[in-house]
Amino acid sequence: MNRDFPFDWQALPQNRKRYVLASLAATVVFLLLLLRLWQLQIISDEYYRTLSEKNRTRYIPIAAQRGRIFDRDGRLLADNRPAFNVTVLRQEVEDPELLLDRLSRFLSVDREELLKRWNAGKRLPRYRPIPLAWDVDRKTLEEIMENAVDLPGVLMETRPVRSFPLGSIAPHFLGYLGEITEKELGLPEFENYRPGDVVGKAGLEKYLEAILCGIDGERRVEVDVKGKSMRILKTQNPQPGNQVFLTLQASLQQVAEQAFDGQAGAAVVINVHSGEILAITSQPTFDPAQFARGLTTSEWRDLQTNPLKPLQNRAISGQYPPGSIFKIVTALAALKAGVATPSTRVTCKGATTVGDHTFRCWKRWGHGPTDLHKALKESCDVWFYKVALDVGIDNIAAMARELGLGSALGLPVGMEKSGLIPDRNWKRKRYGKSWYLGETLNAAIGQGYILTTPLQLATMIAAIANGGTVYRPHIIKHIENNGHQTMQSVEPEILHQAALPAFALDAVREGLEAVVNEPGGTAWRSRLDELPYAGKTGTSQVVKLRDDSRDEKLIPYRFRDHALFAAYAPAQKPEIAVAVVVEHGSHGSSAAAPIAKAIIAHYFGLDKQTPTSQNTTGE
Amino acid sequence: MFDRRLLTHFDWGLLLVVLIIAGLGILNLISVTSSWTTPTAPFSLKQLSWLGGGLVIVSIICAIDYRRLEYLAFFLYAGNLLLLLLVLLIGRTSMGATRWLDLKFFNLQPSELMKIVIIITLACFFSRNEQVRGFAFRDLWMPFTLLALPALLIMKQPDLGTAMIVLMIGASMALFAGIQPATLSGLGLLAGGAATGGWFLLHDYQKQRILTFLNPESDPLGSGYHIIQSKIAVGSGGFWGKGFMKGTQSQLSFLPERHTDFAFSVFAEEWGFFGCVVLLALFLLLVIWGLNVSRQASTRFGMFLAFGVSAMLFFHIVINLGMVIGLLPVVGVPLPLFSYGGTSMITTMTGVGLLLNVSMRRFKF
Numbered sequence: 001m002n003r004d005f006p007f008d009w010q011a012l013p014q015n016r017k018r019y020v021l022a023s024l025a026a027t028v029v030f031l032l033l034l035l036r037l038w039q040l041q042i043i044s045d046e047y048y049r050t051l052s053e054k055n056r057t058r059y060i061p062i063a064a065q066r067g068r069i070f071d072r073d074g075r076l077l078a079d080n081r082p083a084f085n086v087t088v089l090r091q092e093v094e095d096p097e098l099l100l101d102r103l104s105r106f107l108s109v110d111r112e113e114l115l116k117r118w119n120a121g122k123r124l125p126r127y128r129p130i131p132l133a134w135d136v137d138r139k140t141l142e143e144i145m146e147n148a149v150d151l152p153g154v155l156m157e158t159r160p161v162r163s164f165p166l167g168s169i170a171p172h173f174l175g176y177l178g179e180i181t182e183k184e185l186g187l188p189e190f191e192n193y194r195p196g197d198v199v200g201k202a203g204l205e206k207y208l209e210a211i212l213c214g215i216d217g218e219r220r221v222e223v224d225v226k227g228k229s230m231r232i233l234k235t236q237n238p239q240p241g242n243q244v245f246l247t248l249q250a251s252l253q254q255v256a257e258q259a260f261d262g263q264a265g266a267a268v269v270i271n272v273h274s275g276e277i278l279a280i281t282s283q284p285t286f287d288p289a290q291f292a293r294g295l296t297t298s299e300w301r302d303l304q305t306n307p308l309k310p311l312q313n314r315a316i317s318g319q320y321p322p323g324s325i326f327k328i329v330t331a332l333a334a335l336k337a338g339v340a341t342p343s344t345r346v347t348c349k350g351a352t353t354v355g356d357h358t359f360r361c362w363k364r365w366g367h368g369p370t371d372l373h374k375a376l377k378e379s380c381d382v383w384f385y386k387v388a389l390d391v392g393i394d395n396i397a398a399m400a401r402e403l404g405l406g407s408a409l410g411l412p413v414g415m416e417k418s419g420l421i422p423d424r425n426w427k428r429k430r431y432g433k434s435w436y437l438g439e440t441l442n443a444a445i446g447q448g449y450i451l452t453t454p455l456q457l458a459t460m461i462a463a464i465a466n467g468g469t470v471y472r473p474h475i476i477k478h479i480e481n482n483g484h485q486t487m488q489s490v491e492p493e494i495l496h497q498a499a500l501p502a503f504a505l506d507a508v509r510e511g512l513e514a515v516v517n518e519p520g521g522t523a524w525r526s527r528l529d530e531l532p533y534a535g536k537t538g539t540s541q542v543v544k545l546r547d548d549s550r551d552e553k554l555i556p557y558r559f560r561d562h563a564l565f566a567a568y569a570p571a572q573k574p575e576i577a578v579a580v581v582v583e584h585g586s587h588g589s590s591a592a593a594p595i596a597k598a599i600i601a602h603y604f605g606l607d608k609q610t611p612t613s614q615n616t617t618g619e
Numbered sequence: 620m621f622d623r624r625l626l627t628h629f630d631w632g633l634l635l636v637v638l639i640i641a642g643l644g645i646l647n648l649i650s651v652t653s654s655w656t657t658p659t660a661p662f663s664l665k666q667l668s669w670l671g672g673g674l675v676i677v678s679i680i681c682a683i684d685y686r687r688l689e690y691l692a693f694f695l696y697a698g699n700l701l702l703l704l705l706v707l708l709i710g711r712t713s714m715g716a717t718r719w720l721d722l723k724f725f726n727l728q729p730s731e732l733m734k735i736v737i738i739i740t741l742a743c744f745f746s747r748n749e750q751v752r753g754f755a756f757r758d759l760w761m762p763f764t765l766l767a768l769p770a771l772l773i774m775k776q777p778d779l780g781t782a783m784i785v786l787m788i789g790a791s792m793a794l795f796a797g798i799q800p801a802t803l804s805g806l807g808l809l810a811g812g813a814a815t816g817g818w819f820l821l822h823d824y825q826k827q828r829i830l831t832f833l834n835p836e837s838d839p840l841g842s843g844y845h846i847i848q849s850k851i852a853v854g855s856g857g858f859w860g861k862g863f864m865k866g867t868q869s870q871l872s873f874l875p876e877r878h879t880d881f882a883f884s885v886f887a888e889e890w891g892f893f894g895c896v897v898l899l900a901l902f903l904l905l906v907i908w909g910l911n912v913s914r915q916a917s918t919r920f921g922m923f924l925a926f927g928v929s930a931m932l933f934f935h936i937v938i939n940l941g942m943v944i945g946l947l948p949v950v951g952v953p954l955p956l957f958s959y960g961g962t963s964m965i966t967t968m969t970g971v972g973l974l975l976n977v978s979m980r981r982f983k984f
Contacts, residue, residue, distance in 0.1 A: 019797060019914050021906050022926075029937055030903045034896065036944050040854040041892040048854025055851065117677045225872040 018442075036073075057233065058223050061194065064214030067241025069174060069204070071250040072278075072477055075398045077169050080160040084141050085292075087129035090122070092153030092228070102151060106144050115487035124195075129155050131196075135293050150455055161198075162292040166449045169253055172282045172313040173413050173475060175203020178290035204244070204475070205597040205617075211479055214241035242487060243480040258283045259595040264308045266315035268458035268473075269599055272568060272577045274492035275462070275471025277411075279599065280455070280502040282314040316416040319451035322579055324379045325537030326400070326446025328464060330388055331372060333399035335504035339390035342372040342507035348382035352441075359385055359441050362539075376511030377521045379537060381445050381458070388444030393435060396443060397423035404459040404470040405452055409495070411473055419421050419456050422449035429437040447541060454579045457566045460576035461535075465568035467505065468498040487574045512536055513571040516593075523565065526593035530606050535596065537565030537589045559585035565592035569600045576603055623951075625681075630978040633908050634677075637956060637971050638639035640901050641670050644957035647886045650864045651878045662878055662959055669961045673968025680972030684980060689896075689920045692743035694835030696765070699736045703772040710776075711771045715824075718776050730773045730781045731966050735973075737785055738792070740765055745796040746919035753797040756805065763794055779825055780950035784934050792923060792928040829948045844879070848874050853887040860891030877961040880951055884943045898957075906933045912978045919979040928970040 040048065069078035086107065093099050100118060104111040114132055121130025126574065136144075144151065162177060178201040184190050189210070198204035199213070217238030217455065221229045256267045260283040269279040284306075290299055305313055312318065334340040350366035352359050361367065361381040375383035388396065400406055406421030422443065424435040442448030452460075455473055462471045471492055477488035512534035515521040522537040540562045563585030568574040578596045585591025601607040643964065645897035648663045655662070688695075706729055710717040719726040737757035773782040782938050798806070818826070831843045854869035861867065868874045877885050887895050909929030916922040932955055940956040941947035953963040 018797075019910055022795065022910055026906050026910070026933055027903060029933075030899055033937070033940050033944070033946070034899055037853070037887070037892055037895045037899075038948055040944060041856050041887070041895070042858060044854050045857045048851050049853045049857065052855035052868055052873075055848075055873050056871050085970070215730060222871065230871065 048302075055076075056222050056224075058221050058229070060219045060221055060229075061527045062217035062219055062235075064216045065240035066162070066177075066214060066237035067208075067212035068243050069171075070243065070245045071253070072246060073249065074245070075250045076165050077248075077250065078288075079165055079245070081162045081163040082158040083135040083161040084135055085131050085157045085159055086133040086144065087155045087157050088118070088121075089129045089228075091153055094152070099151065099153070102147075103132060103144075103154070104600045106140060106147070106151075107136065109133060128397045129157065131157075135161065139476070144546050160286065161199075164288055164292075166250055168285055168287050168289070169250060170248060170257075170280060171203075171285055171288040171574070172292045172311075172315070173203050173248075173280060175205035175207075175413065176201055176288055176289060177205055178458060180264075180289070180577055184292055203413045203556075206245075206414065208476075208479075211242040211244065215239040240480070240482055244482075245477045245480065247271075247278060247475055247477045247490075248280070249278045249619075252599065252603055253279040253281065255279075255607070256595070256599050257283070257285065260284075260582070260596045263582050263591070264314070265580065265585065265592075266318055266454040267578065267580045267595060267599065268315055268454045269576055269578050269603070270458050270462050270473055272462040272465040272574050273471075275459070275473045276477065276492070277473050277475045278576060278603070280315050280475070282312065282318070284308050284310045286310045288445045298475055303601075313415055314581070315454045316411055316413070316585075317453065318581065319417050319419055319453055320448040320562050320564065321448070321450050321540035322457060323540035323564050324381075324445055324460075325457060325536045325538035325564055326450060326452075327376065327379065327384050327444070328383050328460075328512070328536055328566075329375065329400045329403060329405070330391075330396055330444045331508050331511075332403075332500060332504055333396045334387040334391040334494075335507065336399065336499075336501055337371075337391045337395050340372070340387040342503070343494060344383075344387065345369055345371050346375075346380075346386045348380050350382075352382050352385045354385075354389070354441060355610055357438050359438070372507055373511050373514060376508065376536065377514035377518055379515075379522050384444040385441045389437065389442050393440045394423045394425075397421045397426075397442070399498075400450075402496065404471075404495060405456050405464050407461060409455060409473050411455065411475060413475070416455070417451075417453055419453050420449055420451040446538060454581050457564070457581075458577050458579035461566040461568055461579060463498055464505070464508065465534075465574035465577055468500040470495040470498060507599070509534060509571070512568075513531045516567070518569070522589045523593040524591065526597040528569075528597060528606060531569060531600070531604050532570040532571045533567055533569030533600055535565055535578075535593065537587070537593060538564035538566070542565060542584065557584050560586050561589035563587050563589075565589075565596045567593075568597045568598065569604070576600070595598055624982060628979045628982065629681075629913070630975050631815050633905075633912070633971070633975060633978065636901060636905050636908060636970075638899070640905065641956040643668070643886070643898060643901075644882065644959075646863075647882055647889075648878060648959055650866070650889060651882065651885050654870060657950065665961075666959050666964070669964040670968075672961075673964050673971075676965065676968050677975060678973040680969065681976050681979065683974040683976075685921060685924060685973060686918060686980070688739050689743050689746070690925075691735075692739050695736045696740040699729055699733050700769060700772070702727070703733065703769055706730075707772065716776050716778060717839060718778055719744050720921055728962050729778065730769075730778055730785075731962050731965050733769045733773065733785055734781070734788065734931055735969050737769060737788060738924060738931065738970075738973075739768065741789055741792045742836055742920050742923035742927055745792060745923045749919075753799040753802070754793065755799045755802045759793065759798075762789065767790075777822055777825070778951075779821075780938070780952040783950065784931065784938070786954065787912060787934045788927055788930050791934075792927050795926050795930075796911050796923070828950065831949070834881075845875055845949050846945050849881055849884040850945050851882040852881075853944055856888040856894075857890040858892045860887075860894055860958070863889055865889060880939065880949075880953055880958060881943050881960045883940060883954050886957075887944075901934075902936050906936070909974050915981045916977050917981050921980070923975045925974055928973050931970055933966070 013150050034117045065080050068076060071077055073431045096118065100111055100114045104114050117132050118130060124130060126601040143153065143195045177198045178192050180190065180197045180199045185193060185195065202210040215238060218236045220233040222231050222233055223229055252269060256269065256279040264283055266282045270277050286303060348361055348367035348370050350361050350364050367378055367380040370383045372378065406419055426520045427433060427435050439448055443450055459470060459473055472495050474489050474490050479487045483485050513532060516523045516527045516535050517532045523535055542559055542561055563582040566579045580592040580595045582591040645666050646766050648666055652662045660775065706717060706720055711721045711726060716760060718728055718730060720729060732736040741762055744765065750758055766786065770782050770786050848868060852866065852874050865886055868888050869877045869885040874881055876883055886898065906929050908923055909932060913922050913925035913929060916925055935952055935955045938947060938952045942949050953960055955967040
């Protein structure tokens with residue numbers, strides 16, 4: 001075949017067809033590609049758009065400022081401060097070993113400990129930085145910033161934590177915060193919470209979680225494939241939590257806390273006309289700043305193993321026999337029932353006998369002829385033994401309940417105990433046994449089965465002071481939102497009105513005034529000359545000791561009696577009620593009354609003057 | 620001796636289409652690499668210089684009458700085969716494949732050269748052998764051997780994409796030359812059998828690619844990642860696209876290999892369906908233009924040459940597009956004139972040069 005011959009091979013009909021077919025095939029294949037593009041870009045457009053948005057956007061939460069807590073006068077008790085946490089964005093770390101090595105030097109934390117935290121953090125979503133150290137100090141912070149070049153991927157995150165401008169104030173009641181647990185995350189009230197969030201774990205922080213937590217903000221950022229943030233798309237600012245004003249008075253609270261001077265116990269101060277708690281403390285206490293910073297293992301172990309149990313809230317969950325303070329109840333029950341009058345005379349010879357059992361008065365040689373006034377003032381047991389036998393345990397128990405004893409008062413900070421007021425019914429149910437007369441005598445002077453909390457004692461003495469009204473004690477005064485508008489304010493709530501004959505109340509109050517203000521009264525040594533107040537001492541036995549002419553110093557601490565004191569002030573037109581318990585303080589008059597005195601003196605502004613002369617007078 | 624007609628008949632239209640596509644490619648590259656910091660010249664400038672180099676090659680090729688290639692075909696083929704053998708013996712290995720010969724000042728990829736040489740070789744064969752009623756089995760052993768030798772050597776590298784392209788070019792040229800219906804069906808069966816048998820000869824990573832293609836979601840962070848991210852990029856473009864330099868999938872690096880094999884995904888994300896239609900129309904125009912050059916060729920050799928080049932362009936385009944929109948498995952085939960890379964640009968421009976060469980010498984006298 002001659003290739004230079006004019007070539008018209010293409011002109012052949014079957015070859016023309018080949019070109020048409022080839023062009024057609026190419027066109028059809030391109031149309032198929034277009035069809036696929038149509039499917040992806042037009043039909044599934046929405047779907048892929050969503051996927052691409054998900055690829056590039058991340059939501060970074062901005063923690064809301066927790067609501068602040070103030071005292072009744074607007075003094076700041078719980079504030080927030082920024083804490084700096086050291087975190088690491090793992091995508092940017094090429095050599096974790098080296099990085100942890102370096103960080104361990106800056107943070108002075110063990111390499112092994114850092115490795116543990118690093119591994120624990122790997123469970124977090126990829127874009128969430130792994131926290132390695134919390135609340136580092138400024139010096140460490142600056143060192144790390146200066147060496148940022150050698151620490152790739154290391155970030156500083158600020159997170160608000162609690163601070164306490166006035167120091168530790170009523171930590172048992174304010175409570176503390178902690179990281180949310182997995183169990184809590186499953187509960188409906190925590191549905192908007194994320195792992196790593198901080199929530200109230202105890203006290204008001206827990207009870208007011210929803211009020212204090214605020215609303216977290218959110219930053220929508222654009223990230224690249226490595227999770228590195230490229231720019232901020234949108235920021236939604238967090239809303240701080242609401243402001244809570246307590247009924248507490250900060251300076252009074254501080255006086256109450258300091259008055260214990262290291263002793264264990266509790267003190268409660270309430271306004272007798274409203275039930276507002278002005279001061280409430282449980283001793284020994286703990287430092288809430290430690291909790292805010294995060295407890296170390298050894299700090300936690302110390303709190304747990306301290307024999308004085310600093311975490312226990314004695315003011316509402318400590319249950320103590322009220323001792324002689326309960327004589328107020330016994331007297332009111334007897335007077336109301338008509339089995340005794342204020343002038344009923346009993347001759348105290350230091351003991352009384354019921355059946356074959358001898359019940360002693362604390363004063364071995366007796367008080368001699370005694371009426372109600374003297375019985376309260378000098379705390380004569382025999383007078384109350386006598387009238388108790390006549391009035392009976394059921395009447396005494398009913399009076400106790402009318403005055404707010406024997407049931408929880410509903411303070412919303414958790415762990416409140418109800419105390420115990422025994423009667424015949426109770427004993428039958430509890431032990432299946434009938435009531436012994438001797439037990440009535442024990443109950444009459446606040447021993448035996450009877451248990452009360454310091455809060456109940458304060459509530460009871462407040463009712464005596466105000467004429468029989470039992471107010472529900474409360475600690476929250478009002479709650480404001482961030483625009484300073486009151487959202488909620490707590491009004492005094494009357495639990496019930498005890499029916500007390502006026503003559504009985506007057507007689508008892510006169511006796512209580514004598515306890516403090518007449519020579520020979522058990523609290524005479526703690527009187528305030530400028531301001532007569534009324535009260536009743538109590539001593540509750542921890543163990544029965546055979547010999548009552550004992551030397552207190554020789555008794556081991558844990559066997560010493562508890563010292564109690566309940567008071568209201570002023571004696572005329574009372575304003576506040578105080579209850580004090582000093583564990584193993586031996587005598588109400590010597591250990592508890594001076595604390596109440598200090599509180600009352602401070603409340604009425606008397607502690608700036610020279611202290612009252614302390615005359616020594618026998619009990 | 621210069622024939623003035625060569626200039627008057629120069630196919631400016633074809634060159635224009637090529638330049639428009641390459642221009643869009645460079646524009647796309649500017650968008651892709653806008654956020655990159657490279658120590659050397661930007662990718663778009665490098666690509667521009669590759670295009671310039673390609674145009675130089677085009678002029679050189681146009682200056683030589685393509686008909687001379689017919690006599691050189693055997694030497695080109697034998698030489699290229701030798702180079703492929705050399706690659707297997709002393710080639711440079713990178714990322715698990717041995718594809719390059721180190722020539723000190725640049726790396727030669729003989730498999731890429733083979734795409735052009737096989738076109739010339741087969742064009743030579745088919746122009747000299749004509750079967751009016753079509754080729755039968757017994758006539759095909761020669762082209763089959765010519766095709767199989769380089770294809771096997773390339774597959775051994777391994778470079779499945781290029782081997783497939785070479786095979787497809789050869790097959791389509793044979794089909795164009797005409798094959799008897801019985802032989803055609805027989806070959807079809809044979810190809811099916813070979814594909815089945817070939818599965819067992821594939822490397823693990825190649826099998827993985829095919830499996831992932833069938834179900835990309837099975838391994839979203841591993842081998843399925845490319846396809847998934849590419850589909851997201853293309854799909855999220857919508858009708859009008861996200862706009863130049865505004866494609867989040869590409870700008871934020873979610874899309875891998877976005878300047879080379881997946882350059883079209885970036886284009887689709889930023890210009891949308893609208894842009895895709897325009898680009899596909901241009902590519903189709905290029906292919907049909909090539910077929911037209913073939914149809915008007917003054918010699919049988921030129922006809923097959925132009926057809927072979929059109930087939931090469933067509934298969935590159937279709938395999939690359941099919942891959943990035945999830946219709947075909949991921950094989951490393953670049954989009955001609957569009958993907959970044961000197962090798963692809965040189966090969967394509969050599970093909971374009973041949974087309975222009977055949978076109979400007981389409982007149983018989």
